[in-house]
Amino acid sequence: MFEVPSLSDLNIAATLPVMSLVLGTCILLLADLFVPQERKQLTAWLAVAGLGVSLALSLLSLGDVTRFGDGDEAFAGMFVADTFTDAVNVIALVTALLGVMVAYNYLERTGTQRGEYYVLLLFTTAGVMFMGAAGDLVVVFVALELLSIPLYILSGFRRPQEASEESAMKYFLLGAFASGFLVYGIALIYGATGTTGLHDIWIAVDDIVAGDATSQYLLLIGAGLMLVGLGFKVAAVPFHMWTPDVYQGAPTSVVAYMSVAAKVGGFAALLRVLAAGMPHFVLDAGAPAAWQDTVWLVAVLTMLLGNLVAIVQNDLKRLLAYSSIAHAGYVLLAVAAAGSAGLADESAQAVVIYMMAYAFTNVGAFSVVIAVEKDDASNTGVTSMRGLARSQPWLAAAMALFMLSLTGIPLTAGFVGKWFVFKAAISADLFFAVVVGAVTSLISAYYYLRIVWYMYFEEGDGEAVIPWPLAAAISIAAVGTLFLGVMPYLLTDMAREITLAFGG
């Protein structure tokens, strides 16, 4: 007979950071109905308040000031509230705060000021946070939908502009397709292990490794299909086709947010499933996990294609789209490292460090694009950067910093991220992939520094609109990028606390 859990078994207090955000978002949705159309900035401020409360709770928990609830499981193991969850929460919430700031004036001047924007953005953020906290494959799926569906709508937020509608449609159709792959993968993993709980899967994998080939292949195909579904969300090659079109068509403030948020969610879930659930799923005794080869191969393809195609792009948003594909490759390298015995924690730490650095840098880079973009979504070509150093010296300096950080030059956050990712991959003996990663970073310097060249050494009018919330967002992003680069120990000391693996 099914045992009925009591209210105290649920340990709801452990879910406080994300629950407060969900509650805040529901209140925001209702409150926005009473905000008159010409004062929608009020909704933005309320959104900032909701995000701020949740961020404060996450930071308290991450900094070990207080722990909410008893133990690190809630809803009977469905929800995991450990240091990894807290770290994902902080990255997601910082990104969302920056996302609200860059949208504050952009929506107004492009005539798309609607209160639902902020509500949808907050729902997506909750989805990312649930992805990081998933203790069950069903939660992974539900969180993925909560993350994706608001993003489909946000991509088309510039309705009736055709490019925006087209990008929303493409994203929706392909995203629904990818979700199908994910669910099929979950079904096969359930078929092989008889459970959807990640901890139970972790226990069941031992039997499968010792057992017959049928369930081994079932589990392998299941893990592969989940990689397809989540690989789509993080824009890994060969599931990257949607990225340039969607990033180019969607409103830039949405792209600034979703290029980071969707990746954080996707990689968090990928780590939960592969690194925590089945790191010991080996086909030959002593070998690395069966899924490792696939993951590093995808990583190599992603780094190569992203960086090589970015070279020939002449539109800033398309260029940054291919750059974001390339960066997904670097993070996948760290995920692949988790397949070697005992490296799950180190790989999770590397991913967290990389994503934190990437969040500041990439939102910052897109904010600069927002500043130069005209009200009718034009002027996003690479040439729009011409003469920016003369007319807007601070903006140009910030953009140069972001470009250096994306390249991975020392003393920027991007370097610290790449350092830890490569370190994890070397510990896992993935030398070929690391060499490809190093060479492609070198290639990426060409197209990133080309933007710097346009800003500093070519003549142009360099027009830009920088209202104060956007300036604040760019400043925070620049300070974050520089700070993490000069004093990386602030982040890495915290990241060292992160443990993901079951059983220890």
Place this chain on the structure above:
Amino acid sequence: MKLNEWIFVGIFMALAWVFPTIPIVLGKLLGPKRPNPSKQDTYECGVETVGPAWVQFRSQYYIFALVFVIFDVELVFLFPFALAFNRLGLFALFEVTIFIALLLVALFYTWRRGVLEWL
């Protein structure tokens, strides 16, 4: 799970085809056929049909479908809860309250946005 247990899935799929087919075929073969004009008419919830069925519907009707789904899904979850209410205790009441509250938020939103007005 052993692979041969999957055979049951195949059997169920075959049965799923057989069961609805048999009554349809039997009805065709055995049923009495005494047609009259009102029996031959298109069925439209008991109301007399107006005009042909091949008309274009306004696409705005999808919102009614969406709102309907809210209540439909709500009922699917509430019905088993109501049946087992005595044994489930405070935990289930709490969960269902959250569930209904979320749906009420959605309903209130659609209502305030004027979606429930007749087109």
